[in-house]
């Protein structure tokens with residue numbers, strides 16, 4: 295497949311497993327990150343995000359599974375597989391007794407030709423020029439996080455791996471981080487970004503994987519997830535009792551509940567529209583009909599906490615294609631997941 | 636399609652060209668050493684005894700105060716000082732200095748959480764391991780030759796650059812003696828680099844500086860204890876500690892190469908398996924901390 299090797303995706307992981315003694319930290323995870331996208335790797339604390347990213351970067355050995363970064367296996371090919379790849383897991387770490395600038399020079403030396411000339415430039419990018427000559431040990435958490443990004447940018451990455459980069463930052467820091475990531479993405483850098491907070495990433499991610507207990511509960515575009523959530527409506531009319539009767543007889547109106555001052559139901563936009571016409575025809579005035587967009591947050595919660603996978607027919611080890619034959623498994627998983635929420 | 640072909644045909648990406656050499660990593664390992672206090676503590680441990688010795692002797696002059704051969708020798712030529720100091724430091728102080736840095740060289744990265752920082756650049760783990768080992772060895776060499784240089788300078792400044800009497804009671808000229816001093820210090824490096832290898836192994840395996848430093852010194856102490864146990868004389872020639880005195884063969888006439896050749900292969904039996912085991916562990920270990 296040499297002819298298509300150049301089109302190898304930034305990340306292709308199949309059946310990744312990492313076992314720590316009795317604990318399955320990562321349990322058959324498949325990931326597909328496409329060139330140019332910002333990919334959110336979401337899940338609650340302890341879901342296995344960092345462990346997965348460590349395997350991608352060749353820091354820990356998978357118990358099972360296969361990884362390709364731009365077609366290269368970090369386990370077998372070592373540093374060579376990290377060409378064009380940069381990033382860090384958990385908080386970036388530096389030599390506390392060296393200045394920020396010295397730390398970057400050290401990293402640049404280990405990156406090879408050309409990186410050294412970019413030290414000042416990346417310091418400027420992350421706004422650390424003034425603090426560059428302070429000992430890294432004296433940096434605040436936010437400064438350390440920025441120095442980590444600077445270190446990654448030294449490599450002129452095509453794939454940037456960031457593990458919860460907003461953790462521990464103040465609101466301004468989080469905003470700056472988001473702006474920076476957005477800017478890097480607009481320059482064509484593929485970003486793989488983990489987070490345990492959906493709100494933090496939902497605006498910048500093109501696609502996401504949601505992990506829970508070491509398994510992928512959903513992989514696909516956020517928009518699909520949003521669509522799959524279905525729309526709920528709240529309805530308040532001049533005659534709610536009559537409206538409820540009409541709603542019961544209108545096709546496509548589900549989960550109707552009659553409250554004190556309003557009705558609630560689930561429906562597609564078209565069916566909700568049909569109901570509004572029926573109400574008008576019956577002389578019932580609509581005071582208010584508002585979609586209660588099932589918040590992504592709720593959905594995220596459902597996927598990551600509650601009975602998620604099993605209860606909703608999500609991808610489970612037996613529902614997914616077996617690790618060995620998993621090439622097509624993920625797309626399938628996505629459909630199943632999206633279709634059955 | 637073989638992987639090799641597939642990867643060879645990857646188009647060049649917007650990446651860095653030219654891979655860093657292991658020597659580049661060594662130079663940064665040395666720079667990191669030089670930025671840490673522990674480094675100077677070790678160097679000072681080696682350099683202070685000769686200074687104290689020379690100062691003390693100058694203030695308490697008096698012919699044959701301690702009697703013995705060394706007392707006369709010391710004041711006859713400044714070149715006797717580095718020999719006496721090597722005799723004193725080689726038994727324990729130099730191994731201690733070697734352990735101090737080698738036991739820390741990998742474990743330090745664990746405690747700082749910085750292994751992930753250097754292992755996600757464009758260098759292979761094997762290169763990083765080799766660089767760390769070489770840096771620790773270079774440090775041991777610097778400590779040994781630094782201490783010898785200070786002993787020589789202090790000795791010569793006090794008692795002049797004269798001929799010395801060898802351990803075989805023959806006389807060697809001053810320049811020849813200087814050469815022998817350099818050679819003796821090079822010879823003592825053989826067992827010391829072995830101590831470094833053990834330190835690197837323990838540093839890699841324990842991931843804890845204190846444990847590795849103490850463990851390395853512990854190995855030396857245990858071997859000395861074994862030396863003192865009666866009935867075990869048969870294994871003495873194969874103990875690392877005995878090799879720490881092999882350099883004395885150089886100060887005999889004719890030069891006794893036997894102990895040095897012996898120490899070279901005995902030390903290799905300790906050092907090579909240690910380094911190989913450490914290398915394998917470093918290559919495969921999970922970098923899960925930090």
Ligand SMILES: Nc1ncnc2c1ncn2[C@@H]1O[C@H](COP(=O)(O)OP(=O)(O)O)[C@@H](O)[C@H]1O
Pocket residue numbers: 314317318319337338339340341342343344345346923924
């Ligand atoms: N080195 C390790 N040894 C043992 N268990 C670990 C180790 N690293 C992570 N784990 C466990 O694996 C699970 C996943 O952890 P992690 O990947 O850090 O989750 P996340 O980054 O999603 O918060 C957790 O239960 C964690 O306790």
Ligand SMILES: [Mg+2]
Pocket residue numbers: 340343344345384457458
């Ligand atoms: Mg994590």
